[in-house]
Amino acid sequence: MKLPQLYNRQTQSIETENTYKVEGLSFLYNTFLGKLITYSIFNKKLITRLYAMRMKSKGSLKEIPGFIQHYGINTDEIKRPMDSFTSFNDFFIRELKEGARPIDQTPEHLISPADSRLFAFDLAKTKQLPIKGYWYSLQELLLNDELAKVYEDGLCLVYRLAPADYHRYGYIDNGTQEKVIRIPGVLHSVHPIALAVTQSLMAKNYRELTVLKTQNFGEVLHLEVGAMMVGKIVQRFNGAHEFKRGEEKGYFEFGGSTVIQFFKKGSVKLDQEILDYSLQGIETLVKINEKVGVKA
Numbered sequence: 001m002k003l004p005q006l007y008n009r010q011t012q013s014i015e016t017e018n019t020y021k022v023e024g025l026s027f028l029y030n031t032f033l034g035k036l037i038t039y040s041i042f043n044k045k046l047i048t049r050l051y052a053m054r055m056k057s058k059g060s061l062k063e064i065p066g067f068i069q070h071y072g073i074n075t076d077e078i079k080r081p082m083d084s085f086t087s088f089n090d091f092f093i094r095e096l097k098e099g100a101r102p103i104d105q106t107p108e109h110l111i112s113p114a115d116s117r118l119f120a121f122d123l124a125k126t127k128q129l130p131i132k133g134y135w136y137s138l139q140e141l142l143l144n145d146e147l148a149k150v151y152e153d154g155l156c157l158v159y160r161l162a163p164a165d166y167h168r169y170g171y172i173d174n175g176t177q178e179k180v181i182r183i184p185g186v187l188h189s190v191h192p193i194a195l196a197v198t199q200s201l202m203a204k205n206y207r208e209l210t211v212l213k214t215q216n217f218g219e220v221l222h223l224e225v226g227a228m229m230v231g232k233i234v235q236r237f238n239g240a241h242e243f244k245r246g247e248e249k250g251y252f253e254f255g256g257s258t259v260i261q262f263f264k265k266g267s268v269k270l271d272q273e274i275l276d277y278s279l280q281g282i283e284t285l286v287k288i289n290e291k292v293g294v295k296a
Contacts, residue, residue, distance in 0.1 A: 060088035071164035103246035110293035114169040116159035117283035124153040159259040168251040173214035181209040221262035
């Protein structure tokens with residue numbers, strides 16, 4: 001089984017993704033029985049809620065040590081004492097100490113909204129978005145033809161959060177937001193193993209869309225995508241809100257999840273190495289609040 005390749009900007013090297021319990025995902029999406037279970041049972045909201053309840057129970061605490069060891073998670077940057085967590089989900093949505101993710105405050109710098117693996121698409125060249133073997137159109141993803149028309153020749157940035165990542169996401173600039181729009185769907189994994197065998201998978205996932213009116217990058221579409229076994233997407237503000245650069249927008253409960261952002265043509269210029277590796281089909285590791293591009 002081929003695991004995803006990632007570009008590490010800190011070490012300037014290519015890495016193979018360290019995947020947790022990848023055998024389970026491979027079974028669910030690559031075997032007949034697994035697909036039967038996935039499409040008939042696991043993607044139902046009730047199952048997701050029951051699993052979320054389990055990961056919020058005290059009994060799930062035993063999962064934490066193995067999870068930390070497998071991923072080499074730096075517990076020194078976690079805000080709360082380790083013995084204060086009441087469940088695995090409580091640990092999963094952990095906050096970090098102040099300064100653990102410094103905010104690049106240069107106004108013209110585009111910053112990442114999340115710890116993630118970043119993939120970029122030029123929508124002028126790609127009318128359908130191919131990500132690890134599946135395809136979807138902008139219209140399918142947004143379910144809004146008017147918005148899709150505005151961004152059809154712009155830039156799409158896909159930030160894929162792995163289970164070990166810090167699962168809180170933030171605002172990329174100063175500005176204001178409109179009311180969050182909820183787009184129904186079923187919940188699937190957003191891991192490449194799942195995406196590689198399922199067409200239009202992202203468009204079938206539950207997602208929440210926010211229109212951000214930013215000071216430096218114009219109007220930006222910000223989309224959170226749920227995944228299989230994620231309890232829910234938690235927004236800090238569901239209505240109109242004035243936000244600051246680096247302010248927390250919300251968080252994902254247990255599971256891997258994705259943030260997608262759309263920029264109008266000519267509004268930003270992405271860092272060249274991210275563009276280059278995206279063209280090679282390789283995601284770039286990024287941290288929340290770090291520079292990924294500049295104002296065009």
